[in-house]
Amino acid sequence: MKKILVTGANGQLGSELSVLSVSYPEFEWIFADRTKVTLDNVELLKNQLAEIRPDIIFNCGAYTAVDKAETEKELAFTVNHLAVELISKYTFKNNIKLIHISTDYVFDGISSSALNEETETNPINVYGESKLAGESACLNENPNAIIIRTSWVYSKFGNNFVKTMQRLMQERDEIYVVNDQIGSPTYAADLAQVMIDILRFSNWFPGIYNYSNEGEISWYEFALSIKEFGNYNCNVGGIPSSSYPTPAKRPNFSLLDKKKIKETYNIQISDYKKSLKKMFI
Template identity: 60%
Template sequence: MQKILVTGAGGQLGLELQAIAKQHPQFEFIFTDREELPLNDLDTIATGLNNIRPDIIISAGAYTAVDKAETEKELVDVVNHLAVAELAKWAAIHTAKLIHISTDYVFDGTSKTPLSEMEATAPINWYGETKLRGEQALLRYLPEGIIIRTAWVYSEFGTNFVKTMLRLMNEKDTISVVNDQIGSPTYASDLAEVIMAIIVSEKWEPGIFHYSNNGEISWYDFAKAIQEISGLGCEVYGVTSDQFPTLAKRPKYSLLNKTKIQETYHVVIPHWKDSLERMLTTYI
């Protein structure tokens, strides 16, 4: 029986993978978090992997606090870049497969059309820079690896935009949300399903793939949909990014072109609103 190691077990994607693991009894899943496989301690990663001996690694662990990343640069680089290099080196030596999760933040947000995997990268914050370095390390040490860039991830688990909006809408009569950052959200449950579809397929196509739910919206549009589906009475107003300054810059345009992953693995990508309704039905 093949072993699948999932890093970042306590994160949104890790928890969604735990939720669907029972649907795949042909695999033995090992879920690790900071205690079992600390990605900030590079000296212990190879030892941990030698103890587990996975056949497949899903690299879902990351430092994702985008604003805080600007003030903890060394730690962020270790987790998002150097730890990925260690995973890739081990996988190369032991002929293990590796799927690594990356982000739309590797782009600068100036595109006007959906971003393909061939688009030039140019991160505008430290989180994006370290995630790009992680991609580059993986491709250098393990050309046979797979990278999936995703965006605006949410689920019923952890901290995310949807849960924050629900909390604020219950606490306040009005909220303001930026309306000039464009992309498409990703329900972590859908992403988990796609990862498993790749693993169980008879095809292993190395390289970079893009995945998010279908559709094109702003954060304001997303918030309005959350408000409407949940039936909360809070008023949602749109504001520009310069009215809502953050420590780390955000890309203005993050819409990912999903053609490659659709054509390669024949995955069905749900519309963002359909996935949001499924998540809210489960959560509320």
């Protein structure tokens, strides 16, 4: 029985994989939180991997505090770059399949058309820089790895935009959401299923792939959909990013082109509203 190690077990994606794992008993699933797989301590990580001896790694663990990364650069790079480098070396040396999760934040957001896997990267914040360094290390150390770039991830687990909006819409009469950052959300449950589908596909095609749900929207429009499905009475207004300054800059446009993953792995991708509705059921 093949052993799958999932890092970041308590995160959104790790939690959704845990839910799905019961439907795939042909695998032995190891869900590792930061105590089992310590991504911020590379020396310790090396020993932990040798002890677990997985056949497949889903690297969902990451440093994702985008604003805090501006002042915690060393920690962000340790987790998102150095740990990925070590995992990539380990998986290549031991002929282990690796799916590593990356982000739309490797782009600068100045494009006006959907970003494909060949689009030039140019991160505008420390988090994006650290994730791009991780991608480069992954490709350099393990050319057989698969990297999936995703965007605007949400789930019923963990902290995310949808859950924040649900809370605020119940607490307040009025909220304002940025309306000039464009992209598409990703329901973590959908991405988790895609990772399993890729693993079980007849062939393994390494490289970088984009994945998010279908649709081209702003955060403001996303909030309106949340209001609709939650049947909240809160008024939702749109504001420019300039009215809501944050320590880290965000890309204004990060819509991902998913053609490659759809064609290579025969992946069907649902519209963002259809997936959002599933979370509310």
